[in-house]
Amino acid sequence: MRLTKKISRLRDLASIQPDKRWEKTMKYDLLDEISSQNRLMQAYKLSNAQKIDLFVMRFFNRMAPSLSKALSAFLVFMMFFGVNIAAQASVPGQPLWPVKRSIEEVEIALTFSPVNKTIKHIEQVDERMAEIDKILEKDIAVDEVEVQVKQDIAIKQAVSHLEQDIASVDSALQVVKEEKEAIEIVELVKKVTSVTKGAITDLETQIEDTSSTIIEDALDGAKDANEEVKVAAVDLAIEVHDEIVAETLIAEEIVVEELNSSSTLEEITAEGPEQSRREELEAVKILVAEIVAEQIKDLSAQIDTTKEDVDNVVDEELVELAVVEEVNEALLEEEEVVVILDDIDNIKDNPAEAAVILDEAKALLEEGSFKDAIEKVSESKELNDKSEVILEKLDELQDVTEEVVEELENVEPVTEGLEQGRKIEVLPDTTTSTQNLDIKPEDEEIIESSGIDIVEDPEQS
Amino acid sequence: MKSIKSNLQEKIAFLKLRSGDSDAFAFFYDKYVKSIYRFIYIKVSTKQVAEDLTQDVFLKVWQHLVDKKNVRSFQAFIFRVARNTVVDHYRSSKQELPLDYMPESVEIVEELILSVDKNLDAELLLKDIAKLKSEYQEVLLLRYVEDMSIDDIAHVMAKNKNNIRVIIHRALSKLKTITKGK
Incomplete structure (x- = not known):
């Protein structure tokens, strides 16, 4: 017999096993021993308060009749039960909600x-x-x-x-x-x-x-x-x-x-363990394929929505932005607008690219390469998310421009009280440029008394 | 070869065991009782002794871990305890340790085979392996039956890895000699 065969046959020694009854009995004996040791260790570790509680509990167990204990337990249970029913309908901010949460924690613990x-x-x-x-x-x-x-x-x-x-x-x-x-x-x-x-x-x-x-x-x-x-x-x-x-x-x-x-x-x-392992693998493969397919389907719907938003919304909003930018640069941060406009140009092709990557994911899924497929899904999602972020910024910018446009529409030019009057040329030694002022006749006396020299405009006279 | 899942499962149970969790102890018991029993049985060749020593091994392991002592690998640790327990048994019963192959040990081999209920292949193998010295038996069992790494075997036998590799090589050569012509 060849040595390699001998080595592989060494595994047959695994058939040497203990008696099953002995194995079970010993397990329970050992667990009993361990539990006793644990209890002993616990007893040594009790704090003073716990020792007092233990004493009181033992005292109560001896002195109080069992019927009253059962009755009090029943009353506590009913109160708890009633509170429990009321607590189920509560929401955060309501007084019984913490009770509901505590009950949930107990359910988990049990x-x-x-x-x-x-x-x-x-x-x-x-x-x-x-x-x-x-x-x-x-x-x-x-x-x-x-x-x-x-x-x-x-x-x-x-x-x-x-x-x-x-x-x-x-x-x-x-x-x-x-x-x-x-x-x-x-x-x-x-x-x-x-x-x-x-x-x-x-x-x-x-x-x-x-x-x-x-x-x-x-x-x-x-x-x-x-x-x-x-x-x-x-x-x-x-x-x-x-x-x-x-x-x-x-x-x-x-x-x-x-x-x-x-x-x-x-x-x-x-038929050995290999057969059951293959069956398990097959079942897992089917479920994982369904999970990955679901992710692809969800992302495909998101990409379609983003593509629609990018195609339909962008042009109108760009025109609006351009108008506001032209009219009032001071109220908008110009750099921010330029960056967003550039980004919008960049994202126009993103949905299509994301869709292409998702198609690659579908192909990988069909081949059974789940890890590679889900990586492609992440890549596609990242690209799609970039478009969504820029669309959100565009929405915010649109809100700002609407406010600006509203403000501009509310500003009226001041025209009341202005009459045709003489144009006054201000002397060069008081200003750097010649300014023409339209003044009412009745204000002339005030101006004359102020000491400002008034020169009549030769054109008007 | 252990899967990642199985390794992590063992690590979590080990942490629980150190804090005195009896469920974790049950987990390790179920996992290792057959291997430890087999290991001890092949060395002591008596069912009753093997059962007693196996029980001792698990109690010692529990005591050691609850005393918060650290171990590198649980598998290596438990086999080391098993090995030391067998040595202690021989010392306390003042029996000669069967370190080398001796003609008079053929009787022991016969008893081994007659008292164990297993298939013919295993019987024949045991006969061959029992002719090897104790150290060779251990490395072959640990390597090819219990699937341990060289590192862990080195830890069990308190030798370095290169020594273990040499011992495995020598054990296989010896086994080849014994089985030549079969």
């Missing part, structure tokens, strides 16, 4: 499976979005300043907690990645991308609808947080896919090695 924990966090993200919707649906009149301030504070609080929940989804997903199978991870990623996509769409709508810059900034922050988590989740799914591909390749190499040294057909065709 969830042990990392997959369920991630799902709970996702549900909380949805809840935060519903709260934001509820806060913003209330119309506030312009003069209700106090109410507006309260709404701003409530929104900021809701957005801050939304960002926390989004970050928790991200961390929970990382834990799932360490502990769970590839297919579970990728299924969860799909849920996360769906929720974050919904949140981003809702936030964009609310940003457009709001007139408050404070709320707009807060919602922008939340939108960015959602985008980041969505991108991280997609990258995670692709990483998991690549890992499982690598593992399958290694396993197949080992099988090929054994194939070369093996002499029996049964060893080749027997």
Whole structure:
């Protein structure tokens, strides 16, 4: 028997295993021992306050009848239950909202499976979005300043907690990645991308609808947080896919090695771990392809919108800007206008270029190169985002020019009280240029008494 | 070869284990009990002794980590503890360490094969491997059965990496000699 075959056969020694009953029994014995040691260590570590609490609890357990304990527990539960029901409908800024948040934290603490924990966090993200919707649906009149301030504070609080929940989804997903199978991870990623996509769409709508810059900034922050988590989740799914591909390749190499040294057909065709690994890879591949395809589809819609905006809006606004620039350069920062006009020229072709890059991403997706496809999607998005930033600047500039045009229209030339009078030439020794002044006849006496020499205009006389 | 996922899983569990988490202990127990048992069994050749020593190994590991002592690689650490536990066992029972192949150790080999319930290939292999000296057996087991890196094997056996490479080479040559003609 060749040595290489011997070496590969060394792996057969893995069949030496302990008795299963002994293995289980020893595990429980060891865990019991460990728990006792832990309890002992805990006892030594109790602070004075904890020791007093422990004593009081033991005393109460002995002295108080069990029925009253059950009754008090029941009352506490009912009160909690009633408060819980009321708290569910609350939003940030309302007194019961902190109770609602505490209940959510307890629910998370009592969830042990990392997959369920991630799902709970996702549900909380949805809840935060519903709260934001509820806060913003209330119309506030312009003069209700106090109410507006309260709404701003409530929104900021809701957005801050939304960002926390989004970050928790991200961390929970990382834990799932360490502990769970590839297919579970990728299924969860799909849920996360769906929720974050919904949140981003809702936030964009609310940003457009709001007139408050404070709320707009807060919602922008939340939108960015959602985008980041969505991108991280997609990258995670692709990483998991690549890992499982690598593992399958290694396993197949080992099988090929054994194939070369093996002499029996049964060893080749027997269904083993390789078969289940291939099935897992196939399932993961399908899910990851769906996730990447979804990203491509969303970006394609964004690029179409940007292209429309660039084509339709730019020419009219450029004309308006040119008029204002000509009329009143002092009120606008000229450099800023020039830069933006230059940028607008540059972005005209951006949507088309972004669309071309996205087509490359689609081709890579079809080949199964998910990592390269998602890189192309990022590249295309970056280009598209540049156009959107410049279009936003253009919108801001348009607002400024509208204000300027309004101001100009409100300025009237002063014409009242001017009459045809004598033109007065001011003597050279008082001014550097000759100035002609039109004065009323009744003001002549005042001027004469002031000591200013008046010379009649020969043309008029 | 361990995957990135598996390595990270182990790192997280290790951190939890150091803070006294019994679930993390259960994780490591499930992961290593068979390997440690196998390693010890091939050296001591008695099922009862192997079971007792395996239990000792896990208790020692727990104690060491809870005392907040640091380890570089958990896998290397646990195998080192296992190796030292076997040495201590031989010293305390005043048995001669089976360091070299001796004709009289054929009896031990026979007992090994008869008492273990496994397939024929493994039986034959064990027969061959049992003829090697202890050091050679260890490197072959750790390298080709437990899939350990040269670095970790060096840590287990308290030797440097070059030494380990030489020992592996010599062990394979010796095994080739033993199995020549089969």
